[in-house]
Amino acid sequence: MAINVLPPPQSPDGDDPDALRESLAEFPDNRLLIELCGEYDRNLAEIEQKLGVQILRRGNQIVVIGDAASSTEALSVLGTLYERLESGRRVDSGDVDRELRMDSPGGSYDGDQLEMFRGGRIEIKTRKKTVEPRTDAQKTYVQSLFANELAFGIGPAGTGKTYLAVAVGVNMFVEGHVDRIILSRPAVEAGEKLGYLPGDMKDKVDPYMQPLYDALNDFLPGKQLAKLIEEKRIEIAPLAFMRGRTLSNAFVVLDEAQNATTMQMKMFLTRLGEGSRMVITGDRSQVDLPRGVPSGLSDAESLLKGVDGISFNYFTSKDVVRHPLVARIIEAYDAADPARPHKP
Numbered sequence: 429m430a431i432n433v434l435p436p437p438q439s440p441d442g443d444d445p446d447a448l449r450e451s452l453a454e455f456p457d458n459r460l461l462i463e464l465c466g467e468y469d470r471n472l473a474e475i476e477q478k479l480g481v482q483i484l485r486r487g488n489q490i491v492v493i494g495d496a497a498s499s500t501e502a503l504s505v506l507g508t509l510y511e512r513l514e515s516g517r518r519v520d521s522g523d524v525d526r527e528l529r530m531d532s533p534g535g536s537y538d539g540d541q542l543e544m545f546r547g548g549r550i551e552i553k554t555r556k557k558t559v560e561p562r563t564d565a566q567k568t569y570v571q572s573l574f575a576n577e578l579a580f581g582i583g584p585a586g587t588g589k590t591y592l593a594v595a596v597g598v599n600m601f602v603e604g605h606v607d608r609i610i611l612s613r614p615a616v617e618a619g620e621k622l623g624y625l626p627g628d629m630k631d632k633v634d635p636y637m638q639p640l641y642d643a644l645n646d647f648l649p650g651k652q653l654a655k656l657i658e659e660k661r662i663e664i665a666p667l668a669f670m671r672g673r674t675l676s677n678a679f680v681v682l683d684e685a686q687n688a689t690t691m692q693m694k695m696f697l698t699r700l701g702e703g704s705r706m707v708i709t710g711d712r713s714q715v716d717l718p719r720g721v722p723s724g725l726s727d728a729e730s731l732l733k734g735v736d737g738i739s740f741n742y743f744t745s746k747d748v749v750r751h752p753l754v755a756r757i758i759e760a761y762d763a764a765d766p767a768r769p770h771k772p
Contacts, residue, residue, distance in 0.1 A: 451492045451499040453506065458488050460513045464506065471509070471524050475502055478528045517558075525749065526562035552595045554647035555602060559595040562749050566592060569741040573707060576739040578700065580729065581709040583743025584758045586750030589709040590683045594643040597679035597707075601661075606705065607677040608661045611640040612696070614687040615666040637664045640683060667692055676701030685710035685725045687717055693724025713761075 455461040465472050465485060472483045472490075481494030481502050490506060492499045505527045509519050550570055552559040561567040566588050572579045573596045581589035597609045641664065644653055656662040667688055682688070682696055685708045693708075700706050710725040717723060732738050745762070748755035 453490050453503055455488050463513055464510050474524050529563045552599050554598045556647050563747045565743050565747045572739040572741050578706045578738045580740045584711055586754045587743035587747040588749055591643050593681045593707040598647040600679050606679045610663045610678050610680045612665055612667050613683045640664050670696055670699055673699055674701040675699045675704050677703040680706045682708045686712055686715045686723045688724040690724045690727045693728050
């Protein structure tokens, strides 16, 4: 570890694990320590809030006050983030959140698209940014996307299902593992009747596809993205436009798959061509299909489980990374209706 953790002074409480104690760590580079703390010490404040400790900064030293387990975890998080800064990478709120969540190091993975670092953690490199899973479920999901030709990501909103899938797709495209990216969604209204939308066909379907454009804009420079879309090396299209196609040498994502009918799902899955990868993402609790129309996602889940080469990855409210309130909202809805189909 790049920091020097000093042993705590002997406490009158002896070995009581619940007793408060002071743990001291020295950081050799004051400039990196300032970055570690964040603007107005916001990174330290986030660690304090999540772990129930108090953190004080004294020169090039940080003092953590808390019980033995929480203090040790706080020092571990600080050490990992400091090593990240030493390697020339930045630390932002998302990185702090990820380190706090990733308390299990997990295994390793040999995919050549992945850069592995301490504890088997994963980075997905794109043209604009590097993306790292924040939870164990996300980490397993990303490994699955690289390892399987067909992968399902099922869980509530805000868990990174689509975002990570698009990031992996851009990574594979940039690295030359696929020739194109194809992103699709069912053009289904979310419980509202919008009527006829003005404009040509692209104008009519773009509002439904906007979340996919948003994800791509995070990973590719605007001019390059526009050129790739113009050249049709990146396609964003409604599910209905997929019929009759064979999608070869492509990274294909079907988002909001809970709103695909059984026949649409079968149609889409059978588009998979040579050299392609396919990802299906959806939230079984947000089906917008007409009453009585079964969801193709649920049917595919029951029919394809156990099929070799297909993986199913599940997320819960604990994997929500959008905003802490989103997780609590999902938990409140689940508590009110235990039959809500979030859990596998």
